[in-house]
Amino acid sequence: MTDEQKRLITVTVPVLKENGVLLTTHFYKRMFTHNPELKNMFNMGNQQSGKQQTALAMAVLAYAENIANPMVLLPVVDRIGHKHTSLDIRPEHYMIVGNHLLESIKEVLGEAATPAIIDAWGAAYQQLASLMSGHEAKLYEKQTIKTNGWTGWRPFKVGKKNIESAEITSFYLYPTDGGHVPMHIPGQYLSVRTFLPDLNLNQARQYSISSAPNEEYYRISVKREKGQNLDANGLISNYLHDFVNEGDVIDLTSPAGNFILAENIAAPIVLISGGVGLTPLMSMLQSLTGKNHTQPITWLHGCRNKSVHAFKDQLDQITSTNSNVKQHTFYNVVTPEDIANGVMEGHLDISSILELHQHPDTNYFICGPSAFIQKQFQDLQAQGINKNAIFFEEFGPQLLQLN
Ligand SMILES: Cc1cc2nc3c(=O)[nH]c(=O)nc-3n(C[C@H](O)[C@H](O)[C@H](O)COP(=O)(O)OP(=O)(O)OC[C@H]3O[C@@H](n4cnc5c(N)ncnc54)[C@H](O)[C@@H]3O)c2cc1C
Ligand code: HEM
CATH class of the missing domain: 3.40.50.80 (Nucleotide-binding domain of ferredoxin-NADP reductase (FNR) module)
Known part of the structure; x- marks a missing residue:
């Protein structure tokens, strides 16, 4: 990026941040209208509760704010990278997001969005997207080279469903292909994806693995989420409790996450x-x-x-x-x-x-x-x-x- 492009970014960040809600609302509406298939990838519960729809666009703005020294954001890139790889996000998705983000920036800035400003944002997004997808490529590679490793979605059968408390039920998950699974690092999570007929969508959520590392199965233990309003119960947790039974198949991605126990830890x-x-x-x-x-x-x-x-x-x-x-x-x-x-x-x-x-x-x-x-x-x-x-x-x- 040129110094002039960096200057243009720095000048426009405050305006975009001030209009953050407008920007993100615009962005998601645009993206889900033009690329409705991405609704299968995003957590539509988070979109509804308003918890996270700002996370993506706001992270881009935080990056732009630090455009003079983007390396300060590296620890965040690792955490997001684990979440992204756990949702099977690939470089081509960055192209789609970048396109909708730039169009939304144009729409929010209106006439102030000169070609030079849009060029600068295009270059900044590209730089961030390369940094992130480059890091994610390394995470995918690590998953692939592990014994029994895989990337993307893999079907697993519920071998056993076990009630652990009035609210928490465990699911023991075995690959339907009859293969083995890579040993996770204690503390890691995986994403579970299932088709919700009422929404006509696939939806994914993360669940920490509650079993000790082994090559046969993963156990997840899911709390039934009651909504604050009686009519807004958790989509996936209730679906798993009520409709997913022994013998049923759900899709999983490989273990991910950096909340982990160090190997051979010798401390209290x-x-x-x-x-x-x-x-x-x-x-x-x-x-x-x-x-x-x-x-x-x-x-x-x-x-x-x-x-x-x-x-x-x-x-x-x-x-x-x-x-x-x-x-x-x-x-x-x-x-x-x-x-x-x-x-x-x-x-x-x-x-x-x-x-x-x-x-x-x-x-x-x-x-x-x-x-x-x-x-x-x-x-x-x-x-x-x-x-x-x-x-x-x-x-x-x-x-x-x-x-
Ligand atoms: C790294 C990680 C590990 C996790 N590990 C576990 C685990 O081991 N066990 C576990 O049980 N969970 C775990 N979770 C949480 C899990 O991923 C889900 O967030 C949780 O199961 C709720 O998902 P849901 O689809 O049931 O609820 P969602 O539909 O996603 O809703 C989330 C919450 O918002 C409320 N809500 C939804 N829509 C509305 C609305 N319109 N108005 C008001 N409220 C609304 C819901 O009632 C619910 O309480 C983990 C999450 C992460 C990120
Ligand atoms: C430079 C571009 C991007 C940035 C800065 C970014 C940033 C983020 C951040 C900060 C989170 C929250 C992480 C957490 O849970 O702690 C997140 C989650 C997520 N991101 Fe990205 N992201 C980018 C690109 C993408 C792309 C290209 C896609 C796919 C089309 C995507 C899909 C998701 C999804 C599905 C989640 C999980 C949250 C949810 O389901 O709502 N992101 N991202």
Whole structure:
């Protein structure tokens, strides 16, 4: 890009940001009108709830804002790249998005959109698209060269469906082609895609793998999402609970994500989960105990009450057979029986656990709702724990900027 192009970008970013909602609304409307097939790729729930429709266009603007030093955005490119590869997004899709984004910029800027300004935006988008699709090409390559690796969508059969709590059900997923699967890294997620007859669309969602790495199957554990309005229930989670049964087939992409347990980690581990956020941590715990990790592991879990406490029996069994694993459980509502079993009342509070940071190398993994992650992160920092030792996963577009 020329210096003049960079200058033109810098001058127009504030106008586009000011009109951010107009830009993104325009962009998605345009894209879904001209390329309706992309509705199968995007989360139409996110589009409705307004949570994420700005993510793509806003990320482009954030990049443009840093056009003088785009490298500051590299860590974000890796996270988005994992999400994109998990949705099978390929270089040709960047062409379509770029075309609609440029047309939307023209429409928002109106007469101010001179040919030089549009050229500059074209060059900036191209640069970002090459950076991102180049990184994604490396991620696809890594997936391909893994033993049993694959990229894109692959059909899997539900081998077993198991109720884990009043709200969470597990699905054990085996490839229909009879092949094996690559071992995931504990903490990773995969995308599940299924056809929704009511929408006449395919829809995909991410689910953390809750089983320990193995070459036979992946287990995901899905919480039935009730909408805040009674008529707005979660599309895929309810579909999986109600209509996907043993023997049915759904499509999966390869494990992705960088919320992961380092290989051969030899440090104490603290796993902190809220509600269904326990799924990636179950994979970590089962993997660690399966490998005879001898360092202390502390499992902290908070949920509303015993009826929604998934994997309780399995966790009790793991703690009773591994002397290095301790668990502390918090229920919002406790019964005398819960108290007798050592459950604490109220929201998960790390300050009530004395032996949490006995070793400076301890790694902390948090997963749960955004407000939960934020609270645990702040409480850990208040105890003097370095933020570089704290890792977290949000079950939605990453909006938190904590470390
Ligand atoms: C990395 C990652 C890992 C994840 N791991 C897991 C996991 O292990 N287990 C798990 O259960 N989930 C997990 N999730 C969340 C999962 O991907 C889905 O977001 C979740 O299942 C909800 O999807 P859905 O289709 O049921 O709901 P959607 O239809 O996508 O709706 C999402 C929420 O918005 C509400 N909503 C939708 N439309 C409206 C509307 N018009 N008005 C008001 N509210 C509305 C819904 O009721 C619901 O609560 C993970 C997400 C990510 C990103
Ligand atoms: C330079 C171009 C792009 C940028 C800057 C960008 C940015 C982003 C960001 C920030 C997210 C959210 C990540 C998260 O969940 O934390 C995201 C998710 C996503 N992106 Fe992109 N993206 C680009 C190109 C594309 C293309 C070409 C496609 C496909 C046509 C695409 C499809 C998606 C989808 C489907 C999601 C998941 C969210 C959803 O389903 O609504 N993106 N992208």
